[in-house]
Amino acid sequence: MKGIEEMHVAVLAGGPGSEREVSMASAKGVAGALEGKVGKVTFVDVQDANFELPEGTDVAFNVIHGTFGEDGALQAELEKRGVIYTGARRKSSEIAFDKILSKKAFVAAGVSTPVSEVVMINEGNCSPGSVGIPCVVKPPREGSSVGVHLVETEEEWDSAIEDAGKYSDDVMVEQLIRGKELTVGIVGDEVLPVVHIQPRSGFYDISNKYPWMTGEGGTDYFCPADLSPDVTKAVQEQALKAHQSLGIEIYSRVDVLLREEDNQPFVLEVNTIPGMTESSLLPKAANEAGMDYANLCLKIIKLSCNFG
Numbered sequence: 001m002k003g004i005e006e007m008h009v010a011v012l013a014g015g016p017g018s019e020r021e022v023s024m025a026s027a028k029g030v031a032g033a034l035e036g037k038v039g040k041v042t043f044v045d046v047q048d049a050n051f052e053l054p055e056g057t058d059v060a061f062n063v064i065h066g067t068f069g070e071d072g073a074l075q076a077e078l079e080k081r082g083v084i085y086t087g088a089r090r091k092s093s094e095i096a097f098d099k100i101l102s103k104k105a106f107v108a109a110g111v112s113t114p115v116s117e118v119v120m121i122n123e124g125n126c127s128p129g130s131v132g133i134p135c136v137v138k139p140p141r142e143g144s145s146v147g148v149h150l151v152e153t154e155e156e157w158d159s160a161i162e163d164a165g166k167y168s169d170d171v172m173v174e175q176l177i178r179g180k181e182l183t184v185g186i187v188g189d190e191v192l193p194v195v196h197i198q199p200r201s202g203f204y205d206i207s208n209k210y211p212w213m214t215g216e217g218g219t220d221y222f223c224p225a226d227l228s229p230d231v232t233k234a235v236q237e238q239a240l241k242a243h244q245s246l247g248i249e250i251y252s253r254v255d256v257l258l259r260e261e262d263n264q265p266f267v268l269e270v271n272t273i274p275g276m277t278e279s280s281l282l283p284k285a286a287n288e289a290g291m292d293y294a295n296l297c298l299k300i301i302k303l304s305c306n307f308g
Contacts, residue, residue, distance in 0.1 A: 004298055008057050011030050013028070014064065015074075019066035023066070025277050033297045034298075046069075049068070062074060070096075087273060099138060100170065113242075116175065136150055137161060139168050140168060140171070179261075182256045184254045185254075191239065191240050195285050196225035198221070199219045224288055235256055254267060
């Protein structure tokens with residue numbers, strides 16, 4: 001196999017899903033970071049399964065968030081074509097992308113995670129069930145907090161369900177945990193420093209994640225998070241346990257809530273294609289651990305090429 005410095009890397013961007021614009025930003029960042037570090041970089045705007053890879057591609061660097069990127073479909077297509085690609089494989093991608101499947105895996109592995117219930121909104125008599133209100137309503141197969149609502153009162157329930165129902169008939173209703181929003185990157189067998197995510201208002205929804213895209217909101221980030229050594233260790237241990245429970249290969253970023261009254265961590269989800277702009281959370285944590293943006297991208301390629 002060629003050395004990384006000789007490889008032709010196709011950076012796969014965009015995708016057909018709701019996170020397309022975010023994916024384009026991540027992919028542009030990765031492509032820029034790899035320029036001069038590998039043999040050749042080609043930016044590929046992926047619309048659907050009929051995308052074309054440039055001749056001589058050695059590895060496809062997948063930076064497509066959400067649908068047809070993070071859900072196993074792109075992985076299956078690349079495997080069918082015999083193309084080496086970065087990140088989690090097909091099966092672990094499918095499980096991690098589906099909040100219902102990943103929740104089952106967390107519970108089976110003893111990962112600390114909020115209690116939840118699946119509500120079928122097309123069956124009538126739709127209610128929060130045993131979780132009750134307050135709660136969090138989530139479409140199970142969307143990312144970037146698309147369709148996610150914090151429901152504090154019964155009056156907010158109907159509109160939350162109506163919006164979440166635009167994305168699927170099955171909706172996850174999850175116990176509302178109040179506390180610090182944290183995230184933990186994992187690259188290979190290395191657990192990175194914890195990042196504290198502090199939205200300037202509300203919760204970490206799409207406007208606070210991507211104010212450059214929505215024109216509103218905003219968030220402050222602290223890395224490493226200001227936590228005691230014991231709490232830091234507990235958060236990292238739960239993040240790694242969640243990552244491993246889904247069988248994720250190469251790298252991920254695990255979202256965790258730290259309950260305010262007792263500092264107990266609760267894992268929300270695992271992102272197999274986390275944001276990859278230079279200012280995104282995984283690169284922030286990697287940089288704190290002594291791995292700059294370009295070297296993070298190169299390490300992901302190296303781990304992916306050496307996998308299996």
